[in-house]
Amino acid sequence: xxxxxxxxxxxxxxxxxxxxxxxxxxxxxxxxxxxxxxxxxxxxxxxxxxxxxxxxxxxxxxxxxxxxxxxxxxxxxxxxxxxxxxxxxxxxxxxxxxxxxxxxxxxxxxxxxxxxxxxxxxxxxxxxxxxxxxxxxxxxxxxxxxxxxxxxxxxxxxxxxxxxxxxxxxxxxxxxxxxxxxxxxxxxxxxxxxxxxxxxxxxxxxxxxxxxxxxxxx
Numbered sequence: 001x002x003x004x005x006x007x008x009x010x011x012x013x014x015x016x017x018x019x020x021x022x023x024x025x026x027x028x029x030x031x032x033x034x035x036x037x038x039x040x041x042x043x044x045x046x047x048x049x050x051x052x053x054x055x056x057x058x059x060x061x062x063x064x065x066x067x068x069x070x071x072x073x074x075x076x077x078x079x080x081x082x083x084x085x086x087x088x089x090x091x092x093x094x095x096x097x098x099x100x101x102x103x104x105x106x107x108x109x110x111x112x113x114x115x116x117x118x119x120x121x122x123x124x125x126x127x128x129x130x131x132x133x134x135x136x137x138x139x140x141x142x143x144x145x146x147x148x149x150x151x152x153x154x155x156x157x158x159x160x161x162x163x164x165x166x167x168x169x170x171x172x173x174x175x176x177x178x179x180x181x182x183x184x185x186x187x188x189x190x191x192x193x194x195x196x197x198x199x200x201x202x203x204x205x206x207x208x209x210x211x212x213x214x215x216x217x218x
Contacts, residue, residue: 095124
């Protein structure tokens with residue numbers, strides 16, 4: 001007499017933050033949406049009805065999973081060294097030292113996918129761009145309760161973030177008033193917000209160029 005096994009109970013997965021947020025009927029399909037996406041958030045439910053209700057309510061504050069962070073070597077990592085933590089966010093700035101025109105951006109460390117880009121700003125410096133980029137990444141993560149590490153190759157920016165103040169020698173002028181307004185907002189954000197993210201130094205000697213680099217070095 002043949003024995004018919006009861007079908008394995010399947011789960012439904014809600015992806016609030018990922019490549020394409022929505023409802024997915026299997027882990028494989030859910031995984032495609034969350035792996036490699038910085039700050040991804042998802043959760044499994046026993047029924048479609050529960051999943052629909054949870055998705056409509058929005059991202060809960062507790063019991064939500066995030067794609068795990070691991071340390072892996074990237075393309076130019078020297079042999080025998082550990083790579084940067086991924087998933088993570090890398091930031092960088094580019095500033096023309098002759099004109100003072102600056103822009104900054106943040107990318108997914110592992111894939112290089114651009115997450116944000118700001119500028120150009122007049123009358124600035126590279127360190128100011130790095131400082132703003134770090135705070136931008138922290139603010140972006142705060143909105144989604146994210147805790148991804150943030151990498152910058154600027155020791156000056158790291159110090160400014162720790163002190164919650166950009167001690168730049170760049171002077172305020174008519175052409176950079178919008179930049180200084182943004183700096184003030186960034187400093188106030190640091191003073192009024194806490195965050196779990198580690199802000200780390202990108203090790204160029206071991207890992208190669210920062211993935212957020214604009215590629216304009218001569």
